[in-house]
Amino acid sequence: MEYSPKKNFPVDPKDYTLYEEVGQGVSATVYRALCIPLNIIVAIKVLDLEKCNNDLDVIRREVQTMILLDHPNLLKAHCSFTASRSLWIVTPYMAAGSCLHIMKSAHPDGFEQPVIATLLHGVLKAIAYLHAHGHIHRDVKAGNILVDTKGAVKLADFGVSASLFETGNRQHARKTFVGTPCWMAPEVMQQLHGYDFKADIWSFGITALELAHGHAPFSKYPPMKVLLMTLQNAPPGLDYERDKRFSKSFKEIVAACLVKDPKKRPTAEKLLKHRFFKHAHNKEFIARTILDGLSLLGDRFRMLKQKEAEFFAQNEAMHGDKDHLSQQEYMRGISAWNFDLEDLKRQAALIEDDDGITIAENQDWSCKHRGEFGNSADVTDRDPINARVDSFNFSRSEWKHSGPDEIEEIVDLSPSVQGKQSSYSGLDNLEKRRYLLRNVNSEDPKFLSSLPPLKVDHSPSVSADEGSDHLTRHQKRYDGSSLHETAYKGRFKVTVPESSPKVAPNGITIPYFGESANSIVGTSASILPSLHCILQQNAMQREETMRLVEVVDQITGNHTELAESVTNNKHMQISLASARERVLEYHVVGIQNKIDKLVEELRIQKMKNAKLEGQLSAVVDKE
Numbered sequence: 001m002e003y004s005p006k007k008n009f010p011v012d013p014k015d016y017t018l019y020e021e022v023g024q025g026v027s028a029t030v031y032r033a034l035c036i037p038l039n040i041i042v043a044i045k046v047l048d049l050e051k052c053n054n055d056l057d058v059i060r061r062e063v064q065t066m067i068l069l070d071h072p073n074l075l076k077a078h079c080s081f082t083a084s085r086s087l088w089i090v091t092p093y094m095a096a097g098s099c100l101h102i103m104k105s106a107h108p109d110g111f112e113q114p115v116i117a118t119l120l121h122g123v124l125k126a127i128a129y130l131h132a133h134g135h136i137h138r139d140v141k142a143g144n145i146l147v148d149t150k151g152a153v154k155l156a157d158f159g160v161s162a163s164l165f166e167t168g169n170r171q172h173a174r175k176t177f178v179g180t181p182c183w184m185a186p187e188v189m190q191q192l193h194g195y196d197f198k199a200d201i202w203s204f205g206i207t208a209l210e211l212a213h214g215h216a217p218f219s220k221y222p223p224m225k226v227l228l229m230t231l232q233n234a235p236p237g238l239d240y241e242r243d244k245r246f247s248k249s250f251k252e253i254v255a256a257c258l259v260k261d262p263k264k265r266p267t268a269e270k271l272l273k274h275r276f277f278k279h280a281h282n283k284e285f286i287a288r289t290i291l292d293g294l295s296l297l298g299d300r301f302r303m304l305k306q307k308e309a310e311f312f313a314q315n316e317a318m319h320g321d322k323d324h325l326s327q328q329e330y331m332r333g334i335s336a337w338n339f340d341l342e343d344l345k346r347q348a349a350l351i352e353d354d355d356g357i358t359i360a361e362n363q364d365w366s367c368k369h370r371g372e373f374g375n376s377a378d379v380t381d382r383d384p385i386n387a388r389v390d391s392f393n394f395s396r397s398e399w400k401h402s403g404p405d406e407i408e409e410i411v412d413l414s415p416s417v418q419g420k421q422s423s424y425s426g427l428d429n430l431e432k433r434r435y436l437l438r439n440v441n442s443e444d445p446k447f448l449s450s451l452p453p454l455k456v457d458h459s460p461s462v463s464a465d466e467g468s469d470h471l472t473r474h475q476k477r478y479d480g481s482s483l484h485e486t487a488y489k490g491r492f493k494v495t496v497p498e499s500s501p502k503v504a505p506n507g508i509t510i511p512y513f514g515e516s517a518n519s520i521v522g523t524s525a526s527i528l529p530s531l532h533c534i535l536q537q538n539a540m541q542r543e544e545t546m547r548l549v550e551v552v553d554q555i556t557g558n559h560t561e562l563a564e565s566v567t568n569n570k571h572m573q574i575s576l577a578s579a580r581e582r583v584l585e586y587h588v589v590g591i592q593n594k595i596d597k598l599v600e601e602l603r604i605q606k607m608k609n610a611k612l613e614g615q616l617s618a619v620v621d622k623e
């Protein structure tokens with residue numbers, strides 16, 4: 001695997017002297033090095049082919065891409081070759097390192113707006129070039145934005161880039177799942193219809209927030225939670241209060257990129273024309289403002305590594321769990337934190353095989369959850385499923401983003417909207433659940449009696465009304481009175497229909513789904529809200545239990561070994577259960593989205609049908 005486009009960079013390791021380490025990735029270490037015959041300082045990325053998870057084709061693609069593409073804002077490879085069990089990729093040395101490293105060393109709370117605009121302008125030009133040449137970068141983030149001592153900005157790391165040409169169809173959407181969760185677009189996570197170059201625009205928006213705050217949104221959470229928050233919550237954005245130092249045009253551009261529907265995100269070309277980039281300066285400005293006074297990259301890298309090692313050692317002692325480990329990966333700024341959907345599916349499959357969950361339902365359950373914030377009108381006015389999801393996540397319809405055509409007008413920056421958004425997004429899921437725990441007493445008879453009775457919709461298919469009105473569709477599912485018991489083995493399998501209400505071992509009751517269970521849409525649609533609530537309720541109960549254990553511990557001051565081991569055991573069980581619930585929650589949301597899409601398609605078909613029928617009868621009438 002030897003490439004050397006200009007032929008003047010030697011492809012023998014003996015022609016290079018490796019100096020200090022300046023970076024580390026999942027499977028690669030990057031060194032500053034000297035190319036002896038040319039007397040040029042270069043960076044050499046050394047990939048251990050044995051440790052490398054990627055197959056050789058992927059690596060070959062990265063190298064070829066790096067060599068063939070030619071743009072001032074893309075890191076080019078001089079050459080590459082294999083040396084025993086490793087692959088060496090020789091690139092220009094970017095002496096200031098990555099923006100992530102620069103922020104960690106000198107700008108922990110992010111950069112000023114003119115710096116961000118200048119950095120992003122360079123990155124966006126690189127992305128536009130890649131897209132025009134049929135490539136998706138797939139890993140746009142501050143860790144992959146490199147800067148040299150003169151302030152030149154280059155987008156690096158094609159480790160996960162993909163060529164659309166490979167399929168022979170430039171429009172073809174990708175279906176593989178790669179990237180780093182915090183920067184990953186929802187459609188990449190969902191894997192419903194594949195994704196395209198718009199995934200890079202989402203990551204670009206996240207990167208903009210990362211450069212503004214010093215870290216990516218959701219970066220303090222473990223991968224699964226990031227996935228759920230990205231899918232369920234309103235897209236992250238710049239906050240009216242917290243981000244006062246940033247201009248409206250910056251807020252606009254971030255909001256335009258972070259629209260969940262990829263079709264509504266602008267192209268890179270279009271974004272380049274946005275007025276925000278009037279704030280961009282030249283590379284000398286970058287050198288002057290953020291590189292002045294920075295120590296040598298190798299020294300900075302060594303210090304950061306040392307600090308992180310100390311931090312991790314401390315953290316490890318306190319939290320030995322997997323979530324914290326993945327957090328450490330994030331903090332190192334590498335993509336080892338890459339999220340593998342196949343792994344998740346396997347986890348989910350394990351849950352299906354191992355867990356027999358028996359749950360029952362009655363009408364009270366639905367009632368108990370109708371007015372969770374003591375504001376039933378507000379909740380029940382909306383789609384009950386989404387209202388419930390929203391009550392935890394404040395997602396979807398509340399924050400509208402316009403399409404690419406309305407970039408200049410899209411952001412409503414009125415204090416009321418922004419204030420609302422910040423107070424909502426200020427609560428993480430845990431806090432929202434705690435809020436519920438504090439505010440909802442589901443045993444309260446007044447609370448129950450104030451709510452309408454449940455009626456089960458047994459109709460095997462979606463009615464015309466349902467098709468035409470999203471809200472009505474969900475409302476109907478909660479409009480019945482039958483009491484039944486049902487049992488599950490694995491996900492969504494109804495095995496024992498009964499007529500009396502029954503409470504599950506954990507005290508949770510859920511609605512009966514009736515014979516409409518034969519219809520996939522009907523069954524899933526009926527079960528999903530219940531399942532979602534059970535998961536949420538379990539989480540609440542678990543958190544409350546944890547809280548109580550902590551309170552008891554504090555009160556009794558009981559620090560004996562026995563008590564500690566019991567608590568540790570509880571922690572372990574709880575985090576296992578929590579992981580399983582997150583997987584289930586993810587599936588519930590995914591299936592719900594599919595159902596919504598199916599229903600929407602049905603509605604459109606019905607409308608078309610009605611139109612055709614009208615035309616037909618007009619023709620018949622004429623004749």
Ligand SMILES: Nc1ncnc2c1ncn2[C@@H]1O[C@H](COP(=O)(O)OP(=O)(O)OP(=O)(O)O)[C@@H](O)[C@H]1O
Pocket residue numbers: 022023024025026027028030043045075091092093094095097098101143144146156157159333334335336
């Ligand atoms: N040409 C370069 N000049 C200076 N530093 C570099 C260069 N290339 C990479 N680095 C540093 O090394 C780090 C890791 O490199 P790189 O991202 O290519 O490895 P990776 O294994 O692909 O990483 P990741 O896990 O983020 O995908 C970068 O974040 C950057 O700080």
